[in-house]
Amino acid sequence: xxxxxxxxxxxxxxxxKACTNCLRRCPTEAIRVRGGRAHIIDERCIDCxxxxxxxxxxxxxxxxxxxxSINRFKYxxxxxxxxxxxxxxxxxxxxxxxxxxxxxxxxxxxxVAEGADIVTRAIRERxxxxxxxxxxxxxxxxxxxxxxxxxxxxxxxxHIIDVRQPMEVAxxxxxxxxxxxxxxxxxxxxxxxxxxxxxxxxxxxxxxxHETSAVDGAISMLEIYGLLxxxxxxxxxDTGLAKATSHGVGWANAGGEASAVCPEHSMSVDGIENxxxxxxxxxxxxxxxxxxxEGSACTGxxxxxxxxxxxxxxxxxxxxxxxxxxxxxxPDEKVDxxxxxxxxxxxxxxxxxxxxxxLDDDIxxxxxxxxxxxxxxxxxxxYDCGSCGSPTCKTFAEDIVRGFAxxxxxxxxxxxxxxxxxxxxxxxxKTTRE
Amino acid sequence: MESTILxxxxxxxxxxxxxxxxxxxxxxxxxxxxGIGGTVLRRIAVASYEAELNLIIHSHGGKLTLEMTPSSxxxxxxxxxxxxxxxxxxxxxxxxxxSEEARDLGFGAGMGLPNMKRNADGFSIESEVGKGTTxxxxxxxxxx
Ligand SMILES: Nc1ncnc2c1ncn2[C@@H]1O[C@H](COP(=O)(O)OP(=O)(O)OP(=O)(O)O)[C@@H](O)[C@H]1O
Ligand code: SF4
Ligand SMILES: [Mg+2]
Numbered sequence: 001x002x003x004x005x006x007x008x009x010x011x012x013x014x015x016x017k018a019c020t021n022c023l024r025r026c027p028t029e030a031i032r033v034r035g036g037r038a039h040i041i042d043e044r045c046i047d048c049x050x051x052x053x054x055x056x057x058x059x060x061x062x063x064x065x066x067x068x069s070i071n072r073f074k075y076x077x078x079x080x081x082x083x084x085x086x087x088x089x090x091x092x093x094x095x096x097x098x099x100x101x102x103x104x105x106x107x108x109x110x111x112v113a114e115g116a117d118i119v120t121r122a123i124r125e126r127x128x129x130x131x132x133x134x135x136x137x138x139x140x141x142x143x144x145x146x147x148x149x150x151x152x153x154x155x156x157x158x159h160i161i162d163v164r165q166p167m168e169v170a171x172x173x174x175x176x177x178x179x180x181x182x183x184x185x186x187x188x189x190x191x192x193x194x195x196x197x198x199x200x201x202x203x204x205x206x207x208x209x210h211e212t213s214a215v216d217g218a219i220s221m222l223e224i225y226g227l228l229x230x231x232x233x234x235x236x237x238d239t240g241l242a243k244a245t246s247h248g249v250g251w252a253n254a255g256g257e258a259s260a261v262c263p264e265h266s267m268s269v270d271g272i273e274n275x276x277x278x279x280x281x282x283x284x285x286x287x288x289x290x291x292x293x294e295g296s297a298c299t300g301x302x303x304x305x306x307x308x309x310x311x312x313x314x315x316x317x318x319x320x321x322x323x324x325x326x327x328x329x330x331p332d333e334k335v336d337x338x339x340x341x342x343x344x345x346x347x348x349x350x351x352x353x354x355x356x357x358x359l360d361d362d363i364x365x366x367x368x369x370x371x372x373x374x375x376x377x378x379x380x381x382x383y384d385c386g387s388c389g390s391p392t393c394k395t396f397a398e399d400i401v402r403g404f405a406x407x408x409x410x411x412x413x414x415x416x417x418x419x420x421x422x423x424x425x426x427x428x429x430k431t432t433r434e
Numbered sequence: 435m436e437s438t439i440l441x442x443x444x445x446x447x448x449x450x451x452x453x454x455x456x457x458x459x460x461x462x463x464x465x466x467x468x469g470i471g472g473t474v475l476r477r478i479a480v481a482s483y484e485a486e487l488n489l490i491i492h493s494h495g496g497k498l499t500l501e502m503t504p505s506s507x508x509x510x511x512x513x514x515x516x517x518x519x520x521x522x523x524x525x526x527x528x529x530x531x532x533s534e535e536a537r538d539l540g541f542g543a544g545m546g547l548p549n550m551k552r553n554a555d556g557f558s559i560e561s562e563v564g565k566g567t568t569x570x571x572x573x574x575x576x577x578x
Binding site for chain 1: 439440442459462464466467468469470471472475476479480483502504575
C-alpha cells in the first residue's frame with residue numbers, strides 16, 4: 001500500500017474558525033486561509049504537526065489507525081516507539097509497557113528501541129564507506145525532517161543516510177521471527193507502530209526511499225494512553241520482556257541517536273525552526289567539521305511528538321531514568337552482524353527533490369515571476385498580518401503571481417482603494433452640483 | 435551585455451551584527467525559488483554572506499545588489515568608505531584588520547575576500563581610500 005498523496009495531517013472543516021494562527025507556524029508555507037477556512041497545500045505539507053500543536057480549536061488533526069483496526073489481522077504485533085515509555089511517570093521498566101500492550105489485545109510486542117539498536121549498528125557500518133567529502137551524514141529517522149529537506153534543502157538530499165528507520169526494521173524482524181516461532185503466514189500477521197506523530201503515519205502509507213512499508217498501521221499514543229495506564233497499575237515491575245539496550249531506548253530523546261551512532265563531531269538539533277537554521281548553515285558550508293547530524297522536528301525529540309501525552313521535559317527525564325536500568329552493551333556488540341545481511345535495511349529508491357517551492361520550471365520565467373513579486377511586495381504594507389489568508393506579505397505576492405489571489409484580498413490595499421474611491425465620489429458629487 | 439531580468443538592492447548598515455546574514459538568506463531563498471541549486475547555490479550563498487559581513491564589519495555602510503540575467507547571477511557590493519589601502523594585501527588569505535568586537539563574534543579569519551574570489555566565476559574589486567570599495571561577482575547558471 002503506497003499512496004503518493006497520503007497525508008496524516010488533516011483539517012476538520014467544521015472546527016476551523018479561519019483564525020490564521022496556523023499560517024505563520026508552517027515551516028513550508030503550506031497553509032492558506034481562503035473562503036472561511038484553512039487549506040493545506042498537499043505538495044508542500046511535510047506532516048510535521050506544527051499546525052496540530054498550535055490550533056486552539058483542534059481543527060488540525062493527525063489521521064492514524066484506530067485501535068480496533070488491528071483486528072484486520074489474525075495475529076497482531078505492537079511496535080512501541082521508545083517515546084511511549086516516557087509517557088508514564090511511575091514506570092520502573094519498559095517491560096511493564098510491553099506487558100500492558102499484550103493485555104490490551106496484542107499477541108506479541110517488539111520494541112522499536114530494538115530496531116534502533118539494529119539501525120545504530122547498520123549506520124555505523126555504512127558510515128565506514130562514506131567519503132569525508134560527503135559529510136555531514138544526516139539522519140533519516142525523523143520523516144518530517146526528510147520531507148523538509150526535500151522541500152527546502154534539496155541539495156542536502158545526498159547527505160541523508162540510506163538506512164531505514166527503526167520502526168521499519170522492527171516490523172521486518174518482528175514479523176519474520178513471529179512467523180517462524182508460531183509457524184504462521186506473514187499475511188496473517190499485522191505490525192502496528194505506536195506512534196508519537198503524524199509524520200510516522202505518513203511514512204508508513206507513503207514511504208520515502210522505499211516502495212512499501214513493513215509496518216501495517218499506526219496507532220496514536222494518545223488513543224491508547226488511557227487504556228495502557230490503567231493496565232500498568234496491575235503489572236509487576238519486571239516481566240523481563242524488554243530487550244533493547246539503553247542506546248536504543250535513548251533514541252526517544254533528542255540526541256539519543258547521535259550519541260549512539262556518532263558520539264564525536266555530531267550534532268543534535270530539535271524543534272523544526274532550529275533544524276531549519278542549522279540546515280541553512282550546513283548548506284552554506286559553515287559546519288565543515290560536522291560528521292553526523294540528527295534533526296528532530298519536535299522539541300525534545302520524539303518524546304515531544306504531537307501525539308504524546310506527557311510534557312516533553314518530563315518525558316525526557318523518565319526516558320533517561322529508564323535507560324539506567326537497561327542493558328548498556330553498545331549495539332556494535334549486541335547486534336549480530338548477520339542482521340545486516342538477513343534483512344533489507346537500506347533504502348532502495350533514491351530520494352527526489354520536491355519542487356513545490358519553485359516558481360516555474362523555466363528559469364527565466366521564474367526570474368520574471370520573482371520580479372513581479374518584488375513589485376507587488378513593494379505595494380503591500382509589510383505587516384504580515386495574515387488577513388489575506390497567506391502567511392506573509394511575501395507569500396501573498398507569490399500567491400498573486402501564481403494566480404491564487406488578487407491584490408484586493410489584502411484588506412489594507414482594499415481600504416486604500418476604497419478611500420480613493422470615496423474621495424472620487426465626493427469630488428464627483430461636487431462637480432455635478434455645479 | 436545580456437538583459438537584466440531582475441535587480442534587487444539591499445541596504446546594509448555598518449555595525450549591524452544583529453541582522454547579519456539576513457540579506458544573504460533572502461538572496462538564497464530567491465535563488466531556490468527560481469530553481470538554482472547545487473554548487474552554484476552554495477557558491478553564491480557563501481560569497482553573498484561574506485560580502486554582506488564585510489559591509490557590516492568593515493565599511494561605513496553600503497549596498498548589496500543582486501541581478502539576474504538568463505545566464506548569470508551578478509552580485510555587487512558597493513560601499514561609501516573607508517576604502518582599502520592595499521588591495522593585494524586584503525586579498526591574501528589570513529589578512530584581517532577586523533576589530534576586537536568582530537573577532538569576539540568569530541569573524542576576522544581573513545578569509546572573506548579570498549572566498550568570494552574563489553567561489554565566483556568572475557570577480558573584480560576596486561577601492562579608493564576615502565571613497566569606498568566596489569566588488570562585482572558573476573556566477574554562471576546553467577538551466578537547471
Ligand atoms: N568593504 C570593505 N571596506 C573596507 N575594508 C574592507 C572591506 N572589505 C574587506 N576589507 C578589508 O580587507 C580585509 C580582508 O577582508 P576579508 O573579508 O578577507 O577578511 P575579514 O573580513 O577580516 O575576516 P573574515 O572575512 O574571515 O571574517 C579586512 O580585514 C579589511 O581590512
Ligand atoms: S521528532 Fe519524532 S515524533 Fe517528532 S515528527 Fe520527527 S519522528 Fe515524529
Ligand atoms: Mg570578511
